[in-house]
Amino acid sequence: MPLLEVKSLSFRFNGAHEDFLSGIYFHVNKGEIVAISGPSGCGKSTLLRCINGIYPHVNGGIVSGDILFKGKSIASMQPERRSALIGTVFQDFEAQIIHMCVEDELAFGPENMGMKREEIALRVRDVAEAIGLDPAAATSSLSGGNKQRLCVGGILTMRPEMLLLDEPLSNIDRDGVARLINFLVSLKKKGHSILLVEHRLDIILPYVDRALWMERGHIVERMPALMPIPVSLRKGPSHAKAMVKVRDLSYGYTRNEDVFSGVSFDIGRGEMAVVLGKNGCGKSTLLKILAGLLRPREGIIEIDGEDIRGKRPGFFRNRVGLVLQNPNHQLFMDTVRNEVLLNCGDGRAVDELLESFSLAHLGDRHPYSLSEGEKRRTALAAVLAARPSVLLLDEPTLGQDRDSLIKMIGALRRHSIKEGLTVLTVTHDEAAARALGDRVIMFYGGRAGECNDDCLESYFGAHARSGLIA
Numbered sequence: 001m002p003l004l005e006v007k008s009l010s011f012r013f014n015g016a017h018e019d020f021l022s023g024i025y026f027h028v029n030k031g032e033i034v035a036i037s038g039p040s041g042c043g044k045s046t047l048l049r050c051i052n053g054i055y056p057h058v059n060g061g062i063v064s065g066d067i068l069f070k071g072k073s074i075a076s077m078q079p080e081r082r083s084a085l086i087g088t089v090f091q092d093f094e095a096q097i098i099h100m101c102v103e104d105e106l107a108f109g110p111e112n113m114g115m116k117r118e119e120i121a122l123r124v125r126d127v128a129e130a131i132g133l134d135p136a137a138a139t140s141s142l143s144g145g146n147k148q149r150l151c152v153g154g155i156l157t158m159r160p161e162m163l164l165l166d167e168p169l170s171n172i173d174r175d176g177v178a179r180l181i182n183f184l185v186s187l188k189k190k191g192h193s194i195l196l197v198e199h200r201l202d203i204i205l206p207y208v209d210r211a212l213w214m215e216r217g218h219i220v221e222r223m224p225a226l227m228p229i230p231v232s233l234r235k236g237p238s239h240a241k242a243m244v245k246v247r248d249l250s251y252g253y254t255r256n257e258d259v260f261s262g263v264s265f266d267i268g269r270g271e272m273a274v275v276l277g278k279n280g281c282g283k284s285t286l287l288k289i290l291a292g293l294l295r296p297r298e299g300i301i302e303i304d305g306e307d308i309r310g311k312r313p314g315f316f317r318n319r320v321g322l323v324l325q326n327p328n329h330q331l332f333m334d335t336v337r338n339e340v341l342l343n344c345g346d347g348r349a350v351d352e353l354l355e356s357f358s359l360a361h362l363g364d365r366h367p368y369s370l371s372e373g374e375k376r377r378t379a380l381a382a383v384l385a386a387r388p389s390v391l392l393l394d395e396p397t398l399g400q401d402r403d404s405l406i407k408m409i410g411a412l413r414r415h416s417i418k419e420g421l422t423v424l425t426v427t428h429d430e431a432a433a434r435a436l437g438d439r440v441i442m443f444y445g446g447r448a449g450e451c452n453d454d455c456l457e458s459y460f461g462a463h464a465r466s467g468l469i470a
Helices: 044-052 102-112 117-131 144-156 174-189 201-207 283-290 313-317 336-341 347-356 372-385 402-419 430-436 455-465
Strands: 004-012 021-028 033-037 062-069 086-089 162-166 193-197 210-215 218-220 242-251 260-268 272-276 298-303 320-323 390-394 422-426 439-444 447-450
Touching (some): 021 044, 021 218, 033 044, 033 201, 044 086, 044 162, 242 422, 260 422, 260 439, 283 298, 283 390, 336 347, 372 390, 372 402, 402 430, 422 430, 430 455, 439 455
Parallel strands (some): 033 193, 033 210, 162 193, 260 447, 320 390, 390 422
Antiparallel strands (some): 210 218, 242 260, 439 447
C-alpha cells in the first residue's frame, strides 16, 4: 500500500471558470523520494498545497478527488492535523521563520508536539549539524540560503513520515546541497518518504526513485527532452571602460567583525560577471552596497566613473537596478503589466519586455497571484524597464524552469551586447553561472577577488568530484 496516494485530484481557484489542476493521479511509497518538475506556473506548488491542506482550508478554492495517507482519506483533515503526518517547506521560506534564534526555530515543532526536553535537544543537535547552522545564531543574521536551510531543518526536527519540499536546493551553496541531500537520503533509509518540487534536475535525479513531469495542471506520461543551457563565450578581462569599480571594500554588521574586507574588482561596460561563494559570505550584502542600500565601512565604489559616497537615492534610480532574492519585496502594482509600466511609460517597450521574459500571457494577472518563478521574472522586467546601466541580480534562477531560464539568459545577453548593460549575478546555480559568467568574482575567507577562466570549473567541478553527495 502506498504511503501517499493522490486519486483524480482537481483544484479550482475561487472565482475561476476552469480547473487549475485536473485529474492528477500518482503515489509515493514508504521510503521513497519522488521529484516533481515542470514549467514555472504549471501547478507544482499548488499541488503541494492541496496535499498539506492549505487549499482549500486556509486559502480557499474547490478541491475534488481524494488524497489517501496509509489508505485513509485525509481530504477533510485540517492542516494542523496533517502537519503531524506531512511536513512542508514552502518556496517562500522566509515566511516560515518565526523565532529570533536558530535553536528556538528548530525546537518549535517538537515543542508543540509535546516531546520531552531531552528528545528535543537531541533532535535539534542532530539537525543543526546536518544543515550546518550554529544553534545560537540569530535568524535575522542568516543569509537567504541559510534561512532556507533553517526552514528545512525546522521540519526535519519533527520527523514526519512524509516531507513536502518546494525547491529546497534553490538558494543553497554546493556544500549545503550535498549536506542536505545526504540527510534526505538518510531519512529515506529510515523509512521516511519525500516529495519534492525541483527545477535543478541535474543535481537531484541521481538520488530520487521516480521523477514526475507536470504541464498545465496535469502530470504527463513522459518527461520531455531538456534543451541545453547556453554557455557564455565571452571569457577573460574586459577592455571596455570600467562601469563598476570597487577598491578595498569592507563591511560588517557589528563594530568588531567584518563580513568581508579588502574586496577589489572592476566590471566593464556591457560585461556580465557572476559572484560565487558559500552561504553567508556576503554576496547579497555586496549587491545592496552597490545599489546604495547599505553603506560600507571602508573602501571606494565608482559607478560609471562617479564615487557613490554621499550620493542620494536619486543617483541610483536610473543607474543601478537591483532584483532582490525575494521578489515579494519589490512588487507593488495591481497587474504585471502595470508593474513594468511603472518604470517605463512606453507601452511598446513594456510589451517587448513581457515577451522577452515569457510574461505576455500574464499581463493582466496580479503579481502576487503568480508562481515564485513568474514573480521573479516580473521583478526583473520591471527593473529593466527603467533602463539601468548596471543590473544586480540576486539568485535570479529560483523558480525558473529550463525554458524560462534560457529565455532569461538570452534577454540579458541582448541587453548586455546591444545596450551596454553591465550585469552582476549572485547565484548557486551552475548552469546560470556558466551562462552569465563572462568573469567570476569569488568570495572566500572574508575576502573576494577576480578569478581566472578556470574558476567556474574549479568551483563546481571540485564539488562534483569530491564525493560529498553519497
